Amino acid sequence: MRSRSTTRRLAADTGLLAVAAAFVLPLAWVVLSALDPRADLRVKVPGGVTWDNFDAVLTEEITFTPLLNSLLLCGGGTLLTVACAALAAYPLSRFRSRLNRPFLLTILFATCLPITAVMVPVYALFVQVNLIDTMQGTIFFFAASQLPFAIWLMKNFMDGVPKELEEAAWTDGASSFQSLLRIVLPLMGPGVAVVTVFSFVMMWGNFFVPFMLLLTPDQMPAAVSINEFFGNRGTVVYGQLAAFSVIYSTPVILLYVVVARRLGGGFALGGAVKG
């Protein structure tokens, strides 16, 4: 009996390792090429290790300005999303109303819509109202596109905070806003962290939205500039492309690791996908 379960475990391990080996190849390419003085398109052990690729891309034009733009766009968008979602989730979670159910259904419906499809009309609309090629316009759109999911997650997390804790504060004369800020949000810290990190990661990796709504090269976030710098030039220096990819990806990988460590894997799905 014992040997049979060992065989089964070995079979499962082998299967997983095979998939892991296939999945790791592209990742290995980017890490190894970033350190390789003569990188090409193949995965290979570098002849020597060099930081030249990183030195070459760590300039204001290639790295710092686009990353700063990304930070402004995604930071602004995330702040707006989290603030609006927290405010909106409060009445949905705390008060009974006939309108809650239709509102939540609409929100869930909007969560599923393919945002890619609205980008052409958003562009046309932004041209009409002079929001095209502005940071604030892009931030507003980012926030609106992320809000449905953020409200849904936030409401589910807020439902987990017992109402009794607030009632004490209410009898002491605190307003709803005060109890949200002082009692509910601090108690659902991990939930707020999940919504924040999830929104930020989604915006950081988004290519299509800034690609459509921003035009001036100085305003481009890393998601778009990486394409301009490397995709449109005749000869591509693959080592530098890999180095820049590593720099640009590190923040979101780190954020994911930190949050997943604290809350267990698959955190982003916890409140969202209950099948």
Next chain:
Amino acid sequence: MRTISRALPLTPAVVLLLLFLAGPIAYCAYIAFTDLQLTGQAEESFIGFENFRTAFGDEAFLNAVWLTLVFTVVSALIGQNTLGLALAALMQRASKPIRTLTGGIVIAAWVLPEVVAGFLLYAFFRREGTLNAILDWLHLPSQNWLFTLPILAVSFANVWRGTAFSMLVYSAALNEIPKEITEAAEVDGAGGWRRMWHITLPMIRRSISTNLMLITLQTLSVFGLIWVMTRGGPGGKSQTLPLFMYEEAFQKSMIGYGTAVALLLLVVGSLFSVVYLRLLRTEV
């Protein structure tokens, strides 16, 4: 009065959603019926269903519809879904270090920014890339995948990037099956595949339908990955609907026509969303 003050915190979210999400959707439904162009035209005029008639007579559009179907079926319904379920099932039995390692690698592919994932898989599938190096080493015929079979290359890219989602959904679902049930089946002598088919799959069927719905919607709106890898080419051989829409609207300046295609995409997406909501009916 109390209702109004209680609903007040909803205002910022509702205003944002109305202005920047509902607004564009309504505008989309309007310009899809006009001949709006990017340049050189004073007033757009209402042309009824003309854009849609053009679309269904346009071979490039029908090609994009077909490629979108292939892309969705191959990469989402078959690739991500099956591989995600297989990974989740194997993880139930595998030893912990290997489970953690594989999970980490698959999730890393998912967390990477879309454009970076596109570059990595471009490098992987190029003529001089890793895939052909491995094929050479095995003495198998190599080819320029991005040129001969671009739709298959981008489909595999989407499997690489998206499988983690299905894996996480199914891992959560499998963890919720009580141990006693699988053990009882084992005692009764049901083998691995039969247990999977008769016990596990029926028990997680709600997760399966939810997952299929969500990954279909995600796959329908993939743009950056394909754009970076092939730009929809060569000759439209990997041009799915989002790329077709972009080309018509911006490279050919036919905003009205591009928007009509976008509206079709939105309608398909909405139908899927409604089905998804019905599946979740008991939850809200």
